[in-house]
Amino acid sequence: MKIIGVGRNYKAHAGELHNPIPTEPILFLKPDTALLKNNDDFYYPDFTKDIHYEIELVIKISKEGKFISEKYADNYYDEIGIGIDFTARDLQDKAKAQGLPWTLAKGFNHSAPISEFVSKKNWPNIQSIPFGLKQNDVWKQQGNTADMVFPVPTLIHYISTFITLKKGDLIFTGTPAGVGSIARGDVLEGYLDNQKLLTCAIK
Numbered sequence: 001m002k003i004i005g006v007g008r009n010y011k012a013h014a015g016e017l018h019n020p021i022p023t024e025p026i027l028f029l030k031p032d033t034a035l036l037k038n039n040d041d042f043y044y045p046d047f048t049k050d051i052h053y054e055i056e057l058v059i060k061i062s063k064e065g066k067f068i069s070e071k072y073a074d075n076y077y078d079e080i081g082i083g084i085d086f087t088a089r090d091l092q093d094k095a096k097a098q099g100l101p102w103t104l105a106k107g108f109n110h111s112a113p114i115s116e117f118v119s120k121k122n123w124p125n126i127q128s129i130p131f132g133l134k135q136n137d138v139w140k141q142q143g144n145t146a147d148m149v150f151p152v153p154t155l156i157h158y159i160s161t162f163i164t165l166k167k168g169d170l171i172f173t174g175t176p177a178g179v180g181s182i183a184r185g186d187v188l189e190g191y192l193d194n195q196k197l198l199t200c201a202i203k
């Protein structure tokens, strides 16, 4: 399986990092070794001094498809979840300054904690779901999928034009404003519509 991330898909987050609003989706990949499941602990690695949390709605692809039209995109996923796109911001800033890829800043081991997945049927409209992140019991990110620059059908259409989507692939759909640094001892909690689905302790 593969993990596809979407950069700058919420205007307020693009703004807080002083990035322009994109005119086409900005995509990156994380390897399957980035996954961190079952609310396991995250061990802070030595190669970075500034990992940021980014809470994101995650789409789990349910069948193979390419050149998927926006109209039929809903047929390609049944379940959604919540995930954290851990980003080594110091490595990313260095890469950005040199025009180099974000691979290591985004794809390091366990940089993608994910929750259990739940049926999308719980929500009549994928573009109207509140979600958020608490750090040590304090709300840090509270977003709504209504604010995506590129909504889910557009992402599925765009990605599948270039890259075949397969069953089990995950799409991290971008983070709202409020990103920040993590430290050893932190507990992060991810919420999908007031339901806590994800816990990640930083060791």
Ligand code: ZN
Pocket (backbone or CB within 6 Å): 005, 006, 007, 054, 056, 085, 172, 174, 175
């Ligand atoms: Zn992200």
